[in-house]
Amino acid sequence: TVTRIGVIGTGVMGADHARLLTEAVSGARVGGVFDVDGSRARGVAAASGGARVFADPYALIVDDGIDAVLIASSDATHEDYVLACVAAGKPVLCEKPLAPTVEACARIVEAETEHGSRLITVGFMRRFDPGYTGMRALLTGGEIGAPLLMHNVHRNPAAVPGLPSSALIANSAVHELDIVRWLFEEEIVEVAVHTPRPSGQAGGTQDPQLLVLTTESGVLADVEIFVNARYGYEVRCELVGETGTVTVDAPPPTSLRRGGLHARALPGDWRPRFAEAYRLELQDWIDGAAGGASAWDGFAATFVAHACVAALASGERHAVNLPPAPALYRR
Amino acid sequence: TVTRIGVIGTGVMGADHARLLTEAVSGARVGGVFDVDGSRARGVAAASGGARVFADPYALIVDDGIDAVLIASSDATHEDYVLACVAAGKPVLCEKPLAPTVEACARIVEAETEHGSRLITVGFMRRFDPGYTGMRALLTGGEIGAPLLMHNVHRNPAAVPGLPSSALIANSAVHELDIVRWLFEEEIVEVAVHTPRPSGQAGGTQDPQLLVLTTESGVLADVEIFVNARYGYEVRCELVGETGTVTVDAPPPTSLRRGGLHARALPGDWRPRFAEAYRLELQDWIDGAAGGASAWDGFAATFVAHACVAALASGERHAVNLPPAPALYRR
Amino acid sequence: TVTRIGVIGTGVMGADHARLLTEAVSGARVGGVFDVDGSRARGVAAASGGARVFADPYALIVDDGIDAVLIASSDATHEDYVLACVAAGKPVLCEKPLAPTVEACARIVEAETEHGSRLITVGFMRRFDPGYTGMRALLTGGEIGAPLLMHNVHRNPAAVPGLPSSALIANSAVHELDIVRWLFEEEIVEVAVHTPRPSGQAGGTQDPQLLVLTTESGVLADVEIFVNARYGYEVRCELVGETGTVTVDAPPPTSLRRGGLHARALPGDWRPRFAEAYRLELQDWIDGAAGGASAWDGFAATFVAHACVAALASGERHAVNLPPAPALYRR
Amino acid sequence: TVTRIGVIGTGVMGADHARLLTEAVSGARVGGVFDVDGSRARGVAAASGGARVFADPYALIVDDGIDAVLIASSDATHEDYVLACVAAGKPVLCEKPLAPTVEACARIVEAETEHGSRLITVGFMRRFDPGYTGMRALLTGGEIGAPLLMHNVHRNPAAVPGLPSSALIANSAVHELDIVRWLFEEEIVEVAVHTPRPSGQAGGTQDPQLLVLTTESGVLADVEIFVNARYGYEVRCELVGETGTVTVDAPPPTSLRRGGLHARALPGDWRPRFAEAYRLELQDWIDGAAGGASAWDGFAATFVAHACVAALASGERHAVNLPPAPALYRR
Ligand SMILES: [Mg+2]
Ligand SMILES: [Mg+2]
Ligand SMILES: [Mg+2]
Ligand SMILES: [Mg+2]
The missing domain is CATH 3.30.360.10 (Dihydrodipicolinate Reductase; domain 2)
Structure with a gap:
């Protein structure tokens, strides 16, 4: 079975992640893509074997065709997207930093703790x-x-x-x-x-x-x-x-x-x-x-x-x- | 779409290849396994997410559930298996050497030439x-x-x-x-x-x-x-x-x-x-x-x-x- | 002309310096040796081509057969020997540290300043x-x-x-x-x-x-x-x-x-x-x-x-x- | 005691050797210099603390003020100078090669063998x-x-x-x-x-x-x-x-x-x-x-x-x- 990943944010990092998921990772494919720049999203979607392009990141997160979410958008947007993933009960890999402020990070931790099981991974790739x-x-x-x-x-x-x-x-x-x-x-x-x-x-x-x-x-x-x-x-x-x-x-x-x-x-x-x-x-x-x-x-x-x-x-x-x-x- | 690989020979090299196909390569899975040592084949099949174990390598080669074949058996057996793959029109990756004698290699080249398109890859991984x-x-x-x-x-x-x-x-x-x-x-x-x-x-x-x-x-x-x-x-x-x-x-x-x-x-x-x-x-x-x-x-x-x-x-x-x-x- | 060096202190560092002066430096030889351990001094003197052994370091410093002095004795003795060299107007190479206290170093600097020209080198070999x-x-x-x-x-x-x-x-x-x-x-x-x-x-x-x-x-x-x-x-x-x-x-x-x-x-x-x-x-x-x-x-x-x-x-x-x-x- | 070296040939290698003998070797000084280019010889002699300049290399070799000879002249001249050193009973360091032909080398070996003790060193510095x-x-x-x-x-x-x-x-x-x-x-x-x-x-x-x-x-x-x-x-x-x-x-x-x-x-x-x-x-x-x-x-x-x-x-x-x-x- 292949895990269908939704990629939010297709700048340098997001595009690289999408490429790896498509070309170099076993058991995954890019299922959906969102970016504030629609044409950038479409380019990455095309390079990812024809993934869907979403106009709304929250729609991507809750879509039945998306099994897990990768967040590579700007730092300030991480919190909202991660919280939406937790609410949707979907695994999420969020690029570092998890969020720019201690308070935002604390809200994320609190949400996951209330959820009761681990859904969030932070992209400290080292x-x-x-x-x-x-x-x-x-x-x-x-x-x-x-x-x-x-x-x-x-x-x-x-x-x-x-x-x-x-x-x-x-x-x-x-x-x-x-x-x-x-x-x-x-x-x-x-x-x-x-x-x-x-x-x-x-x-x-x-x-x-x-x-x-x-x-x-x-x-x-x-x-x-x-x-x-x-x-x-x-x-x-x-x-x-x-x-x-x-x-x-x-x-x-x-x-x-x-x-x-x-x-x-x-x-x-x-x-x-x-x-x-x-x-x-x-x-x-x-x-x-x-x-x-x-x-x-x-x-x-x-x-x-x-x-x-x-x-x-x-x-x-x-x-x-x-x-x-x-x-x-x-x- | 996922390519289903039949692995012939599950010694050190074959088992390593099966592991990579299962765990680290995008778009592939091990579909079938053959080894002269059946228990060794079963072990690799199990580690490959439940691939089928074949009792006959030629049956593996022609099976409809196998899209391509990887040969990692003993050198002396390469020629027969490769020729069978060519006859079946299936892509084959054969560990080096292609065959131990110049004559055997020539027969393989001749078969592929007659087939008219390239099916054979030799595992010179460097x-x-x-x-x-x-x-x-x-x-x-x-x-x-x-x-x-x-x-x-x-x-x-x-x-x-x-x-x-x-x-x-x-x-x-x-x-x-x-x-x-x-x-x-x-x-x-x-x-x-x-x-x-x-x-x-x-x-x-x-x-x-x-x-x-x-x-x-x-x-x-x-x-x-x-x-x-x-x-x-x-x-x-x-x-x-x-x-x-x-x-x-x-x-x-x-x-x-x-x-x-x-x-x-x-x-x-x-x-x-x-x-x-x-x-x-x-x-x-x-x-x-x-x-x-x-x-x-x-x-x-x-x-x-x-x-x-x-x-x-x-x-x-x-x-x-x-x-x-x-x-x-x-x- | 060959400069005749008096070596004060013939432990590990002093013996090494004496050996270099004898074997690997142009224009120098060991003219005299003092150590609190007389037998150690005699050994280094012998290895230095027959240098004189002095019983009194101050006699070595003022001796006419000594052109310059190398001090490799214990840190606490540096000040007295260096000051004696300055008084005698002889160039002196003193192993680091020049002296263990700031005050002792200041007295040395003052003595050389009063002397009016540079006689002292400190052995910061790096x-x-x-x-x-x-x-x-x-x-x-x-x-x-x-x-x-x-x-x-x-x-x-x-x-x-x-x-x-x-x-x-x-x-x-x-x-x-x-x-x-x-x-x-x-x-x-x-x-x-x-x-x-x-x-x-x-x-x-x-x-x-x-x-x-x-x-x-x-x-x-x-x-x-x-x-x-x-x-x-x-x-x-x-x-x-x-x-x-x-x-x-x-x-x-x-x-x-x-x-x-x-x-x-x-x-x-x-x-x-x-x-x-x-x-x-x-x-x-x-x-x-x-x-x-x-x-x-x-x-x-x-x-x-x-x-x-x-x-x-x-x-x-x-x-x-x-x-x-x-x-x-x-x- | 200081060994007085006569340097024959003061091109790049000879000048370097003269400099080392003067500045970095214990127990030696350049006593005499010969080069086919007299002004080059005079320059090296001056840089060597005032060594004598010889107009005739054979006169240098036999001079009482020369204890040993260093040959850094062109390869073709090595044989004659080395043989003259052997005849004079003086130690000689000859740059490599000892001589360009096997026959010339053999004549040198024969002369030294007849002399009966080792006088010749060849400059294989490695x-x-x-x-x-x-x-x-x-x-x-x-x-x-x-x-x-x-x-x-x-x-x-x-x-x-x-x-x-x-x-x-x-x-x-x-x-x-x-x-x-x-x-x-x-x-x-x-x-x-x-x-x-x-x-x-x-x-x-x-x-x-x-x-x-x-x-x-x-x-x-x-x-x-x-x-x-x-x-x-x-x-x-x-x-x-x-x-x-x-x-x-x-x-x-x-x-x-x-x-x-x-x-x-x-x-x-x-x-x-x-x-x-x-x-x-x-x-x-x-x-x-x-x-x-x-x-x-x-x-x-x-x-x-x-x-x-x-x-x-x-x-x-x-x-x-x-x-x-x-x-x-x-x-
Ligand atoms: Mg795979
Ligand atoms: Mg993949
Ligand atoms: Mg010298
Ligand atoms: Mg010396």
Whole structure:
């Protein structure tokens, strides 16, 4: 049996997801498509083997021909669509962030909790990246001893000039906030943000930033987030344990000798870097394997992100007082 | 619509293919299974979502519930099954080698030629490996100038003691024979084999061997084939052009610092190394995209392999006089 | 003409320096040796081609047969010996730290300032390491744009159990404090120290630590100092500029494939890692090329180290109010 | 005591050697200089601390103020100068090749044998390269088991157009011929040369070439020699043993992320690559440590090179029947 997916939002991410569901995922097809830009929706529908185009996203969500929903529309619309999916009792995969505010995330968690079973997955695709899963396997296999430190680097070549400085945390570093929680299976309890002079290429944004996160057990994770790094897209980390370290750097399979250099190419954006992660995330979701992030994880990531934004503003260390997770989400 | 695949042979390779078709390929499912070991067939059928188990491979091939056939049985059986598929007019993906002898390969090519359209794909999966396809893109993109040399290393940790020395060529280096033809889009016209003293761990087999291949335009490709390398599985190559070189080495996404070493893990066999290649090969086949090796490619690989075996025996350079390709296979 | 060096302190560092002066530096020889352990002094003197052994370090300093002095004795003795060298008007290379306290360093600076010309070099050998000098050349050559961030990792395999937590800063991270000043040619104006839970292998020491340093122009440098990293000795850094980054990691010239790993060996301590730096430092000193750190640099490193120790104790950011450099040291 | 070196030939290599002797080697200075170009000689003499300039190389050789002689003049002049050094009983370091013909090398060996003790060192500096010595230590330490194969790559960016094809062997690959003998401590007994179509950038020279060498015990070493590789200078090798392999690639200590690439720089010629080897070679020679190649090694390298040139011409395998080494050179 093939799961029929309704895709809401067919920009870069939504179109990519639709393509993967059509071409590279077993047991799924795109059943319906909605986008505020109808012609964009029609293009993706055509490329997805003739999926229906919906004029109303809520009609898509409740349609009998749609078994599950993938939300890749703008962040501000996530809440309404996710809540509609929960009301319809349909599984939903929502791109990160779950919602832009802690309050919106809390309403989503509350709705799912009242529903009583898990329907929501948040698209923190790094949980499926072979680099990150390989690192976690080495950690849990005892290969480096108990964890102490983690160094993270997260760079994009260019951002919109004048991007709010908080967006570096809420939209980019939020991936590391989720990965730290996932990797150590514990919460972040304190955050601080250090700021170098901003890059002259950042148009006034405080870019880069250095986040310092502390977990319940005292693991320290620093995160360089730099969205105007110019030279390319790169996500790397090193996890330091009591007896060794693991580095995730994901080199491409080829290297080139030319013009006085021995080089490996870096991707231009996140899609080549995480192509396999997206595919595995979607396959896991279609398989109902529940390997993805929950609504609670989405809430927690946004909650910690907001603490980081406060720490950025104050220059001080901020405690993160995450409420206890509802029973629905306890491991 | 979902393509229903009949899998003949459910050993390591066949079971892996069945798993990929079930779990990781879009638009396919395993419809039927045959193996000389019935219980092995039943196990794979069960893991493939309840596929039918056939007692007779020829019955599987002609069954109306089977749209296409995947052959992963022992090499000696390939010819009969492939010919039956051609007779039944069904697409067939046959594991490499197409057949063990030049004569058998010729009979298959003749049958397909008489059939008049292409039904046969040979499982030279490296044509789908991101390392090799990346190298080819760099070559055809002009990044290294015209090709001159190619150095290949192909190592397995261990082989059956007393393996015939010719098997290193026919079963292992045959991958490089295919890749050289695919990469340069021309034929191999001369071969030589150099032999160091054999490893004391090889039980009498001439292992390793160094093949030297020359193509029509004069590109030279050397191939170290070493099936008792002990330390791990590794396939690497460097392509040397007039202005630069490309190396395929496919490092894993993590590295480990421990015990005085900074290390990347090497796989224990070919499956992790080529997991993505196998998935992409199957998806391409299911999609009918015809990116795979043809029966003629299978014939040519076996033809060149036999010339290499003769060169191994004689110690001399051997010309390779491949007949012209039938029109069906011309690019 | 050959410069005759008096070596005070012939422990691990002093013996190494004596060996380099004898075997690998042009224009120098060891003229005299002192150590509190006379037999150790005699051994080094013999290995240095028959240098004289002095019973009194001050006699060595003033001896007519000694042209210049190298001090590698215990940190607490540095001040007296350096002051004696200044009084004698003899060039002196003093191992880092110049002295353990800010006050002692200030007295040394004052003595040299009164003397009126530069006699003192401090052994911050990283200034001569081909990795660090290569990084600086790339930075000053404009290859990565203006600097923004620097990430440093400094790991030793094991330290004495119960080592004071401040020693990680004063004895180890002090190298990075100097390198940051040297690389950016400006002062550190603020410091903070973050602390993960200490390693269970550290015997109560706060190990590792994460220092965050800010320079006058706003460059941010973080330093992981970890003296019980177990797996080996490693010093690495990445310098992040507005358009690119430089990494110093100094891989050894060989790699090994064995036992399922492709690995490069890591050194067991700092000596192999910085062997070339020590040789070049000594040659520069013998040549009178003045490429080394000055007494003022030694003062500044200790001054910043003390601010870091205070920040470690308080958990707060600390301003670093370095007094202005005397004219003798201005660039 | 300081050894006074007479330098004959002050082109690129001779000037570099003079600089190292003056600035970076302990116990040596340049005492005299000769070059056919007097002004070039005067420049090097001045840079060497005021060495004497000789108008006659034979006068330099016999001068009482010269303790040992370094020959870096054109290959054709080596024989006469080396023989004069032997006649004068003075140690001599002669750049490779010892002499261009087997006969000339034989005359030198005969003269030294008649002299009765070793005076001649041949400048095969790779024997001192930390990469090669590290590889040999791993081999002799049993880290990779018994050796079977060795793959060598030797590339220069550009050569004189129309360079004789034999020069690739006699002047460049001769380094690998020496290294193979040194590493395995046995002779090369058979050679073959394979030729791809030449690079369009080589001006008619057969460039690149692939040499295949077999040693007495059956180790096989292939050598790609390519003197118009354009992209940079590179010397690499992998030694394959029964249980593992060692690679020498000598990456520089820094890497650069910029413009979509993560890259390490490759040198433009051999001097940066082997700077440390040259320094260690000279220090070893000055110390009289006898770690360098002997006249017999120089004879053997030229002897094998000539067999390779014959194999290049014939396209056949050629046996190498090296005469037995005189007693003076036996290990
Ligand atoms: Mg499927
Ligand atoms: Mg699908
Ligand atoms: Mg000297
Ligand atoms: Mg010396």
